[in-house]
Amino acid sequence: MLRLENVFKRYKTGDLALKDVTLEIPDGQVIALIGPSGAGKSTLIRCVNRLVNPTSGKIFLGDTELTSLSSGALRKARRRMGMIFQEYALVERLTVMENVLSGRLGYVGFWASWFRKFPKKDVQEAFRLLDRVGLLHMADKRADELSGGQRQRVGICRALIQNPELLLVDEPTASLDPKTSRQIMRLINELCKERGLAAIINIHDVLLAQMYSQRVVGLKAGELVFDGPPEGLVPEVLTDIYGEEDWEATIEEVDEDDEELLVEEAEVVA
Amino acid sequence: MPIIDKPDGPVWKRRKTPVQLLIWFGWMVAIAITVMAWKRIAANDLLWVYMPTAGQQAVDMMQRMIPPNWSYMDKLWKPVWDTLNIATIGSVMAMAIAVPVAFAAARNTTPHKLVRAFALLIIVSTRSVNSLIWALALVFILGPGVLAGTLAIGLRSIGGCSKLLYEAIEEIDHNQVEAIEATGASRLQQMAYGILPQVMPTFAGVGVFRWDINIRQSTILGLVGAGGIGLQLSSSMNTLAWTQVSMILLVILGTVVISETVSAKVRHAII
Numbered sequence: 012m013l014r015l016e017n018v019f020k021r022y023k024t025g026d027l028a029l030k031d032v033t034l035e036i037p038d039g040q041v042i043a044l045i046g047p048s049g050a051g052k053s054t055l056i057r058c059v060n061r062l063v064n065p066t067s068g069k070i071f072l073g074d075t076e077l078t079s080l081s082s083g084a085l086r087k088a089r090r091r092m093g094m095i096f097q098e099y100a101l102v103e104r105l106t107v108m109e110n111v112l113s114g115r116l117g118y119v120g121f122w123a124s125w126f127r128k129f130p131k132k133d134v135q136e137a138f139r140l141l142d143r144v145g146l147l148h149m150a151d152k153r154a155d156e157l158s159g160g161q162r163q164r165v166g167i168c169r170a171l172i173q174n175p176e177l178l179l180v181d182e183p184t185a186s187l188d189p190k191t192s193r194q195i196m197r198l199i200n201e202l203c204k205e206r207g208l209a210a211i212i213n214i215h216d217v218l219l220a221q222m223y224s225q226r227v228v229g230l231k232a233g234e235l236v237f238d239g240p241p242e243g244l245v246p247e248v249l250t251d252i253y254g255e256e257d258w259e260a261t262i263e264e265v266d267e268d269d270e271e272l273l274v275e276e277a278e279v280v281a
Numbered sequence: 282m283p284i285i286d287k288p289d290g291p292v293w294k295r296r297k298t299p300v301q302l303l304i305w306f307g308w309m310v311a312i313a314i315t316v317m318a319w320k321r322i323a324a325n326d327l328l329w330v331y332m333p334t335a336g337q338q339a340v341d342m343m344q345r346m347i348p349p350n351w352s353y354m355d356k357l358w359k360p361v362w363d364t365l366n367i368a369t370i371g372s373v374m375a376m377a378i379a380v381p382v383a384f385a386a387a388r389n390t391t392p393h394k395l396v397r398a399f400a401l402l403i404i405v406s407t408r409s410v411n412s413l414i415w416a417l418a419l420v421f422i423l424g425p426g427v428l429a430g431t432l433a434i435g436l437r438s439i440g441g442c443s444k445l446l447y448e449a450i451e452e453i454d455h456n457q458v459e460a461i462e463a464t465g466a467s468r469l470q471q472m473a474y475g476i477l478p479q480v481m482p483t484f485a486g487v488g489v490f491r492w493d494i495n496i497r498q499s500t501i502l503g504l505v506g507a508g509g510i511g512l513q514l515s516s517s518m519n520t521l522a523w524t525q526v527s528m529i530l531l532v533i534l535g536t537v538v539i540s541e542t543v544s545a546k547v548r549h550a551i552i
Contacts, residue, residue, distance in 0.1 A: 089465035100460035104478040117465025
């Protein structure tokens with residue numbers, strides 16, 4: 012379980028990115044974090060694994076208070092949280108296999124990682140994960156040879172090989188085409204179910220947020236303004252989060268589009 | 282920027298008229314200064330007595346250099362080998378020191394501000410002294426020979442390499458490092474996995490480029506007694522053995538052509 016208590020973040024520039032955010036995510040729950048650009052979505056998930064340090068407030072992962080950890084303990088805690096990035100953030104000049112195995116860096120010593128001497132178990136797990144996302148044949152390719160969708164799958168493997176309890180997912184589909192976006196979102200969703208993972212998924216796309224999450228949290232100018240089931244995203248709520256717009260069209264499309272695509276994708280997968 | 286409304290529609294120009302005039306004026310001043318400086322040189326610093334015969338002298342010298350003394354090559358193999366060794370070992374030494382210095386000097390990898398200041402000091406101080414001057418000092422300390430030359434090349438190259446390396450480290454894509462950091466990797470692991478792969482091509486390129494420069498540098502170190510082919514060059518010139526001089530120049534030319542070809546090939550292969 013992840014718990015945020017009264018988290019504030021003020022950047023050195025003076026911008027208040029998070030205002031008194033209190034949020035609880037039970038084990039195994041996938042939540043979508045929506046909101047306009049600059050609302051603090053990225054800051055929020057980066058505060059959790061402390062790539063960004065919150066100014067005040069407390070964050071707990073299970074019984075561990077993440078906000079007070081020393082750097083050594085923080086590294087141990089980060090192993091429990093896998094992160095997936097917007098621009099994939101793969102190390103472009105390393106191979107797919109090396110990228111996946113880099114998810115184990117928190118577990119192996121420096122020299123072992125330097126000479127690429129990962130435990131056999133880790134390597135087998137990497138093969139298994141690559142097979143799961145359909146990239147086994149790419150294991151020896153360099154990351155910069157892959158397409159966007161393939162790279163994001165490698166990113167997912169890198170996060171999962173950490174064997175985390177929680178996935179922090181930052182705009183996983185922002186650089187992908189609509190179809191690949193859906194495939195990636197479904198993959199993340201399936202994997203969370205298979206492993207009973209909790210996940211926070213930052214996402215622009217309201218449709219995708221509704222389709223692939225159990226709960227939606229809306230953030231606006233650093234404040235929580237919505238927390239509820241996907242069906243709760245009625246035009247009034249969206250106006251509250253994003254501002255005035257004709258939302259009817261967006262929401263109505265959901266069901267038709269969704270079903271159509273699901274059928275189509277089922278065929279592709281089969 | 283300057284859009285001027287005229288009766289027949291707006292007119293766009295690159296600059297406003299006063300700015301454009303100022304730029305023209307600047308050019309005029311620059312040309313005037315150049316002309317005046319040349320006049321001064323012509324009036325005070327030229328030894329005109331040499332000028333009428335300069336062409337004849339050049340032709341004479343050329344004639345005395347031809348044909349090169351091919352048999353002198355027997356005595357040049359050793360100095361050429363020394364020269365290559367000075368450049369190569371010097372470059373390897375410089376890179377070995379330059380890499381850690383670069384990591385200490387780059388803003389995003391330095392452990393502390395003071396460490397960064399010290400690293401920058403190393404870079405500036407080694408860079409500001411020409412290798413010929415390093416060689417003079419080292420010949421004085423260590424005595425003449427290849428060792429002095431190698432150290433001179435090495436010391437001079439530390440700064441030059443470090444500067445290029447640390448700029449490359451500062452320009453990396455930070456996302457990739459962040460992703461590695463998020464896995465719980467230590468700082469050293471972040472460098473090995475997040476940063477090193479990104480800067481490796483630059484590192485290799487800088488190393489080869491420096492080696493190429495150092496080959497040319499090391500051909501003259503012998504002039505001050507720091508080993509290599511420069512020693513032969515200077516003694517041949519002192520004894521007015523022009524056919525030997527031309528032979529040496531040919532050998533230097535060949536060495537440089539080969540080193541440039543190699544470095545171009547290697548850089549091409551990496552990038």
